[in-house]
Amino acid sequence: MSLTPVQQSAYNDIKSKLDNGGWFNTVTHDEVNDVAAKLKGLSATDADAVIDEMQRNGELDRFASEAVDGSWFGNGGYTDNERRDMFTDLAGKLDGDSLAKVSNAFAKASSGEDGYNRVGELADAVASHASSAAKVDYVKALAAQSTDGKGLDGASFGGSWSREVDAEASAIGKVIGSMRGAQAEAAFGALDQDQLRAVMNTGIDQSNQYSQGGVITSFDAKGFQSVMDAAVSTTNADLKARIFDAGADALRTVRDTQGVGLGQNSPDRNETLSAVTDSMTKLLDSDTAGIARELTYNTETQDGSDLAAYAQVMIADGKEAKLGEQMARLQFGNDLQGDPIARLNQTTNVNGQERRENAGTLGYFTGAIYAGAAAHSKDVKAQQEVVTAVLKSVLTVVDKAGVGGKAVGTAASVGKEWVQFAVRAAIADPGATAAQKLERAALPQDPQTGELGVGDPVADAFNTTLSRVQRTAEP
Known part of the structure; x- marks a missing residue:
């Protein structure tokens, strides 16, 4: 699909700002801000077309890479606030498919927790500012990636750590958690059972800290609770049963984690287990x-x-x-x-x-x-x-x-x-x-x-x- 003159001009301007060819031609902080300003000045239709063109030609990945660049002396990417402002603008006008493309580009631009956090930041913006239709399409576009099961891990002082989470599953959970009624039902309907389980399991955010003394496991069930609240608002009993089934997997994960014992401890196990069962009770009572x-x-x-x-x-x-x-x-x-x-x-x-x-x-x-x-x-x-x-x-x-x-x-x-x-x-x-x-x-x-x-x-x-x-x- 060919671009309109306005779209082509915007795309060309952005491409030139991201050009880092030749000696000392580093993309500067001012230039990445110019890209954000150019996108902000476009209508929703034009912004969608430009983002899609950038993705087709590899410019979207380059933009994401420059946007998170941590270089000094004016050559770095966005500050945290600038990046969030840019995500807010895009979330308010891009369609769900284009938002998923932006998410994927930023996921590739940073590894580990940084990539997970960038995907999460965009998901927060989508949850707060995107239309209901865009949210549903965003969930559909990311659904296949929610079962990657990559998780996170790294080294820490005196040991190592891991988190049993998936960036896209977490992003889907954040967005579904912002929806209610028929819109939430449509978003849930975009997930197969394995994808739904991935969202619910990521929603308990299991973290493990390993050391010579053993393993300390912690949880944060806010994501799980948010998704369950959305499920309560729906009216389809079969869908609710599917969600209950997926939630039971997360329930077992917490239940089967040792609370306090030799070599393994989970100080917040019981609190998390109560939070999970309370959410499942709300669903069943609905x-x-x-x-x-x-x-x-x-x-x-x-x-x-x-x-x-x-x-x-x-x-x-x-x-x-x-x-x-x-x-x-x-x-x-x-x-x-x-x-x-x-x-x-x-x-x-x-x-x-x-x-x-x-x-x-x-x-x-x-x-x-x-x-x-x-x-x-x-x-x-x-x-x-x-x-x-x-x-x-x-x-x-x-x-x-x-x-x-x-x-x-x-x-x-x-x-x-x-x-x-x-x-x-x-x-x-x-x-x-x-x-x-x-x-x-x-x-x-x-x-x-x-x-x-x-x-x-x-x-x-x-x-x-x-x-x-x-x-x-x-x-």
Whole structure:
């Protein structure tokens, strides 16, 4: 595509400023500022065209190299403030593809942490100043580079260090974290599952300091939390389940890091683990029924491992009550106003066959809670205490005025009473194992006959997913 006269003139001026051919023809600090001024004076359309032309002809890489040049005597690149001002201007008018080209040029211009930081600076500018469309296209353009897994490392006094981060994954996380609703959903949709995992893992910013005394590991979960906040604002349950799955990988990384011990220490492990689980809880609470349903029936997550890992950490952190709230939502619906008997019997048509997804989802969740409890402690009594705490929370939620109450009719009131009876009976049975308590409390029970308050199809759907998770979950 040919340039307009205005674009061609700007490109020629910039090329001449960057010409370092011949003896003593070094690009000066004033000249790189002239380039920034020239770009700033262009319209969005013209700036896009010029940046694209620079990239095609190798001038964009040269510009980035000169922009970060640390030479003295007036021959150096931008100061930190000048570079950020230039990034702000470009972020406000370039399209996403051109912004990604600028990012790649600056990534190549500096190695190690410097390159990581330059990519991050531009991402900060994009997050604050780019249009929503440009942000989505920027994410799309950088997505393939987010799984490079290069990381950072270097020498330090008396040892060495490493950071388990990726520059482009971090940049994507910063930009998605600035988005909400449909725009955030579009940006998330540009990432495949491996790329999404890379963004979430980079979001916990794991750093390791190595010395003769061992390893000190630290985390910073602000990036993770920012991306999760964006996810909460979306409405697609399947997307939220994918994000929960990716977040579970980061959760395991923190969980499996030793807190305090001989040769390895992570002073902020517990704090980070709480921050990660709190963000995952916000996501799950935003649509408990929908997300749990997708986790149950998506092939990547149907073994229950992700939800079990989450439950294990929640239990370790003393948050059994929250698990109970979530279980109650699966029995009564997100608004806690439904008839559990009718809800569990609802069917969905799948290739001409009926599937009772609500019953299956409840079985899945029940199995995952037990798997989490079992991973938390092998002691039978401790497992019973954990499950009892979960069920007491279920009962507290169900007992609240209005839950399954008169507003939705007599049938729902009966369903509420039958769930209450099942939960109380499970709690009161001293001989029941943790798994038995959960299973008995999940489905409504007729107080008059002591029989299940649902038919075989509901029980079968519940037991199928419960059994699968019990067999296959690996928290």
